Amino acid sequence: MFPLLPVILSLGVSAMDVQPAPYVDRIAAVVGERVILLSEVRNRAAMVARAQKLDLSQLTESVLHEVTERLVEEQLEQNEADKQKIAISPQDVEATLEQLAQANNASVPKFIEAAKGQGVSEPELREALRRQLLEAALLRTHTSQLQRIDEKDLRNRYEELKKSVKDPKDLRSFDELKPELFNQLMQERVAQLREDWLAQLRGRTFVEVRVGGSS
Amino acid sequence: MKRLPPLLLLMLTIVGCGRAAMPAPVTTLQVAHAHTPTLEERKAAACHAALAPQRGGLVASAEPPDEHRVVRGVQIRDAADRPVAEDLIPSLPVKAGDAWDASHGRDAARRIWSTGKYADVIIDSKPDGDGVAIVFRVAPARTVEHVFTVDASEDDVQSMRVREGATYAPVALYSAARAIEGSYHDRGYLDAKLEIGSAQVGEGRVDVCVAARTGPLVTIASIEFTGTTHEAELRNLLTSEDGKNAPGGILDRDGLDRDSLYMAAKLYDLGYVAQKLAYRTERRGDQLRVVFDVVEGGVYHIGKIELRGDLGAPKAAYERLITFKRGDVFNRSVVGADLDAIRALEKAAGRPDVEITPESNVDPDKRTIDVIVVLHDPHKTTPSAASPGAAAKLQIVEVVPGHGPQAKSGDRVTVHYKGTFPDGTVFDSSISRGQPFVFVLGGKAVIPGFDRGVAGMRVGGKRRVTIPPDLGYGDRGVPPTIPPKSTLIFELELLSVGPP
Numbered sequence: 001m002f003p004l005l006p007v008i009l010s011l012g013v014s015a016m017d018v019q020p021a022p023y024v025d026r027i028a029a030v031v032g033e034r035v036i037l038l039s040e041v042r043n044r045a046a047m048v049a050r051a052q053k054l055d056l057s058q059l060t061e062s063v064l065h066e067v068t069e070r071l072v073e074e075q076l077e078q079n080e081a082d083k084q085k086i087a088i089s090p091q092d093v094e095a096t097l098e099q100l101a102q103a104n105n106a107s108v109p110k111f112i113e114a115a116k117g118q119g120v121s122e123p124e125l126r127e128a129l130r131r132q133l134l135e136a137a138l139l140r141t142h143t144s145q146l147q148r149i150d151e152k153d154l155r156n157r158y159e160e161l162k163k164s165v166k167d168p169k170d171l172r173s174f175d176e177l178k179p180e181l182f183n184q185l186m187q188e189r190v191a192q193l194r195e196d197w198l199a200q201l202r203g204r205t206f207v208e209v210r211v212g213g214s215s
Numbered sequence: 216m217k218r219l220p221p222l223l224l225l226m227l228t229i230v231g232c233g234r235a236a237m238p239a240p241v242t243t244l245q246v247a248h249a250h251t252p253t254l255e256e257r258k259a260a261a262c263h264a265a266l267a268p269q270r271g272g273l274v275a276s277a278e279p280p281d282e283h284r285v286v287r288g289v290q291i292r293d294a295a296d297r298p299v300a301e302d303l304i305p306s307l308p309v310k311a312g313d314a315w316d317a318s319h320g321r322d323a324a325r326r327i328w329s330t331g332k333y334a335d336v337i338i339d340s341k342p343d344g345d346g347v348a349i350v351f352r353v354a355p356a357r358t359v360e361h362v363f364t365v366d367a368s369e370d371d372v373q374s375m376r377v378r379e380g381a382t383y384a385p386v387a388l389y390s391a392a393r394a395i396e397g398s399y400h401d402r403g404y405l406d407a408k409l410e411i412g413s414a415q416v417g418e419g420r421v422d423v424c425v426a427a428r429t430g431p432l433v434t435i436a437s438i439e440f441t442g443t444t445h446e447a448e449l450r451n452l453l454t455s456e457d458g459k460n461a462p463g464g465i466l467d468r469d470g471l472d473r474d475s476l477y478m479a480a481k482l483y484d485l486g487y488v489a490q491k492l493a494y495r496t497e498r499r500g501d502q503l504r505v506v507f508d509v510v511e512g513g514v515y516h517i518g519k520i521e522l523r524g525d526l527g528a529p530k531a532a533y534e535r536l537i538t539f540k541r542g543d544v545f546n547r548s549v550v551g552a553d554l555d556a557i558r559a560l561e562k563a564a565g566r567p568d569v570e571i572t573p574e575s576n577v578d579p580d581k582r583t584i585d586v587i588v589v590l591h592d593p594h595k596t597t598p599s600a601a602s603p604g605a606a607a608k609l610q611i612v613e614v615v616p617g618h619g620p621q622a623k624s625g626d627r628v629t630v631h632y633k634g635t636f637p638d639g640t641v642f643d644s645s646i647s648r649g650q651p652f653v654f655v656l657g658g659k660a661v662i663p664g665f666d667r668g669v670a671g672m673r674v675g676g677k678r679r680v681t682i683p684p685d686l687g688y689g690d691r692g693v694p695p696t697i698p699p700k701s702t703l704i705f706e707l708e709l710l711s712v713g714p715p
Contacts, residue, residue: 025279025317025320025338027337030385030386032386033329033386035324035325035328035336037324039317039320039321040321085618086619086675087618095615140675140710141710203393204390204393206385206386
């Protein structure tokens with residue numbers, strides 16, 4: 001008996017269908033004129049794994065998909081920031097780091113140590129802060145689209161809250177809860193603004209994900 | 216990347232039908248030619264494959280070189296292992312003799328990608344003595360073999376610059392497709408969509424499909440107004456160029472935005488100081504209903520009228536130019552025209568630099584608006600009440616420098632602000648209202664100190680501005696909120712800068 005030799009090769013097979021030889025790095029995604037390298041996806045995935053005290057190989061496909069999608073979003077934002085000439089300086093990052101440390105009743109070195117304990121190195125922490133500040137700066141240019149929160153919105157939210165608690169008498173008064181309700185609504189509106197804006201960016205940018213999580 | 220084998224196939228008969236059957240022994244080699252797809256089959260392949268993300272799993276890669284290993288050589292090679300783009304190598308951040316650095320490797324890959332000549336870049340490495348040789352393997356940008364179209368016009372395809380024999384540039388194609396879609400939307404085809412598909416047909420060659428779907432022409436069924444007793448006057452301000460923004464015509468949002476401003480101005484001239492006006496569209500099938508929602512907010516009358524500041528002429532000369540009087544229905548155009556007359560007077564008196572700022576105190580309960588005309592001669596200094604004998608100056612502290620576009624006179628700027636007195640008491644804050652403040656810089660819409668405090672800021676920047684009384688609300692103040700002769704401190708954040 002001859003051994004089975006399943007060899008079928010044909011014209012027109014996409015290069016992506018052929019299992020590539022091992023390589024050091026390659027393009028994982030194209031976002032407009034820029035590319036994301038696979039090592040960046042792996043580094044971010046490794047950070048997520050460390051934070052969850054897992055090995056990289058233990059991460060699920062959906063987590064890897066989310067990591068890739070997040071990198072694509074960050075590149076979309078960076079492309080937009082470059083177009084609008086918006087940049088975040090190291091001094092801005094330092095000031096934010098100081099504020100965060102203070103909010104956690106810690107010094108900056110202690111805060112950085114704590115981040116390391118959660119698997120986030122200092123350069124990764126500073127880069128994460130830079131990205132957050134950049135996103136906030138970009139979103140601020142769209143705040144005119146934020147719907148104003150008025151008394152009616154706060155009352156409606158309060159009524160929803162009353163319905164969700166077992167005994168409405170346990171709920172604090174509307175006036176007492178007003179600042180919290182305002183913050184909650186504002187956060188939701190900012191999150192929605194962010195989602196809508198990212199969808200717009202994505203709609204007008206060529207995005208091709210080549211590797212890094214299945215669809 | 217591995218080179219695909221040549222044309223001839225080697226097909227070995229392997230497995231028969233059904234899982235239960237034992238595979239027949241292989242006794243012959245069968246040589247067959249591949250099926251050459253027809254043009255129709257190629258069109259189907261290209262037109263059904265969108266420029267959609269194609270995903271693979273997180274493919275295992277080789278172990279990257281140790282970051283202490285010395286790079287012994289850098290090459291760029293194609294799939295056939297031929298050296299290419301050797302002139303690019305010196306500009307790459309990965310250099311022979313340096314220690315390997317993964318981030319430099321990424322930057323180098325980006326640099327090669329940015330030439331636009333390659334469809335893929337892979338970083339490869341192999342040991343070289345005690346170091347490592349780095350090879351950037353590139354796949355050339357593909358060439359367009361054939362362009363198929365589905366309902367796309369010749370003009371659309373031409374404007375996308377996609378043609379047979381040209382380099383296949385998906386990023387540029389995508390941008391061009393979005394621009395063409397936009398032009399369809401501007402012509403009333405609000406559902407228009409341009410899809411680009413591609414299918415590889417050989418090494419380095421790709422068929423492209425441009426598929427257009429225009430959808431129906433969406434036209435305006437009606438333009439309506441709610442909440443106003445002045446519909447006829449507002450409707451009269453609707454402009455319709457080439458039939459746009461009229462029943463039976465197509466929607467032109469820029470035109471409606473412009474007309475909205477004129478409508479708001481009209482309402483101000485009718486005394487509706489607290490008015491709100493916005494339009495919305497409702498779609499049903501291929502028809503649109505445009506609705507202007509108006510909140511008039513009641514008619515306001517003129518309250519007190521005051522002249523203040525650096526009067527270069529006798530008061531009576533200015534009062535003769537003020538045609539509105541206490542009790543009149545507030546009319547913004549009339550107030551504006553009178554202020555222009557005062558400016559002309561100052562210019563004729565040889566004082567062209569005098570700033571004439573209208574301030575107002577609005578009483579929503581009484582529906583009155585006090586008009587205070589403040590003249591400020593920049594060539595004079597007014598002693599501050601806080602430090603008599605000393606010239607009070609505007610103080611600006613740059614708290615956070617912005618990095619975006621810079622605000623200049625004439626720009627429409629959006630800011631968040633918090634106003635406090637020197638003792639820290641807050642008298643006004645857009646932040647607590649959750650509503651940023653929009654105004655035209657240099658348009659005399661705000662107190663001079665606020666205007667000057669914002670001028671020159673960059674988007675994203677924050678300033679602390681201390682405004683002396685003469686650049687604020689002066690001797691009068693804004694009772695009961697702002698006492699007379701108040702120094703004001705504003706914390707400003709510039710959110711955006713746009714055209715007026």
